[in-house]
Amino acid sequence: MTSSVLEAQGLGRKYGKRWALRECTIDIPAGHVVGLVGPNGAGKTTLLKLASGQLEPTAGNITVLGGRPAGGTAQLAKVSFVAQDTPVYAGLSIAEHLKLGARLNPRWDDARARDRIERLGLALGHRAGKLSGGQRAQVALTLGLAKRPELLILDEPVASLDPLARREFMQGLMEATVEHEFSVLLSSHLVSDLERVCDFLIVLVDSRVQVAEETEKLLATHYRLTGPRRDSDRLPSGQHVISASHTDRQSTFVIRTDAPIHDPAWAVSRLNLEDLVLAYMDKHAADKRRATLEVQR
Numbered sequence: 001m002t003s004s005v006l007e008a009q010g011l012g013r014k015y016g017k018r019w020a021l022r023e024c025t026i027d028i029p030a031g032h033v034v035g036l037v038g039p040n041g042a043g044k045t046t047l048l049k050l051a052s053g054q055l056e057p058t059a060g061n062i063t064v065l066g067g068r069p070a071g072g073t074a075q076l077a078k079v080s081f082v083a084q085d086t087p088v089y090a091g092l093s094i095a096e097h098l099k100l101g102a103r104l105n106p107r108w109d110d111a112r113a114r115d116r117i118e119r120l121g122l123a124l125g126h127r128a129g130k131l132s133g134g135q136r137a138q139v140a141l142t143l144g145l146a147k148r149p150e151l152l153i154l155d156e157p158v159a160s161l162d163p164l165a166r167r168e169f170m171q172g173l174m175e176a177t178v179e180h181e182f183s184v185l186l187s188s189h190l191v192s193d194l195e196r197v198c199d200f201l202i203v204l205v206d207s208r209v210q211v212a213e214e215t216e217k218l219l220a221t222h223y224r225l226t227g228p229r230r231d232s233d234r235l236p237s238g239q240h241v242i243s244a245s246h247t248d249r250q251s252t253f254v255i256r257t258d259a260p261i262h263d264p265a266w267a268v269s270r271l272n273l274e275d276l277v278l279a280y281m282d283k284h285a286a287d288k289r290r291a292t293l294e295v296q297r
């Protein structure tokens with residue numbers, strides 16, 4: 001395995017005059033389950049399509065597992081991509097999907113695919129068009145896994161599933177990552193889908209990456225401070241303000257710092273992943289408001 005699963009420098013993609021993704025510089029080490037989270041239209045699918053070579057960059061460059069995305073058969077064999085809405089051929093049976101997969105993929109593991117279908121309680125003769133949304137998603141995941149990829153990319157795999165099917169899907173994905181060694185990059189607009197499975201998080205808002213790091217590191221360095229009203233510029237220089245809100249008497253900050261917080265004025269609490277994502281979304285909105293005000297001045 002290469003040490004970096006995805007490296008991008010100044011990566012950007014435009015549709016017409018509009019940037020769908022811009023100035024994206026990230027380095028994802030191999031062996032992670034990476035959650036790509038952001039609101040609708042943030043640029044998640046664009047990044048995933050650039051990573052799988054379905055789109056060419058307008059700016060910058062991207063390397064996946066040390067090679068150019070979709071640059072030749074060896075590169076294609078290393079990456080599985082499961083598109084949004086888990087596409088399967090409605091008229092084909094599960095067995096026919098497996099046959100097709102075997103024909104198209106040099107590293108295909110038919111035993112792994114059949115075993116997984118059996119464990120899911122599905123019949124090989126079942127037509128894909130007659131499966132439930134959750135079952136279809138599981139079949140699409142099975143096809144992606146049977147390719148024996150080094151990187152599995154999933155674009156909003158659980159968006160259309162009910163909570164139980166969501167959980168079962170994520171559970172299946174987790175089990176597969178434990179059983180076989182590969183990296184995963186999956187997107188969602190809900191952090192709750194990703195919270196239990198991801199150990200690396202990318203927050204994408206309005207076509208820009210806000211943060212891209214291991215979740216453990218993120219959770220260990222971000223805090224919520226609540227206390228008497230204070231301006232952001234009166235916080236120590238090592239405390240980077242991610243978001244701030246104030247009432248007449250009270251201030252609440254989400255900050256990032258590597259140092260302990262000694263100021264007794266603050267009630268200090270840790271954040272969960274959802275709070276963290278919301279804080280970065282807030283930061284983006286505040287940065288945008290500030291930029292608009294500066295242009296207007």
Ligand SMILES: Nc1ncnc2c1ncn2[C@@H]1O[C@H](COP(=O)(O)OP(=O)(O)OP(=O)(O)O)[C@@H](O)[C@H]1O
Nearest residue numbers: 015019020038039040041042043044045046047189
């Ligand atoms: N084929 C296209 N032509 C023109 N604009 C596009 C095209 N595909 C995406 N866009 C635009 O690029 C931006 C990013 O879209 P993208 O699909 O990457 O977002 P997303 O984060 O995956 O959204 P969602 O959660 O809704 O799937 C959006 O403003 C979208 O309208």
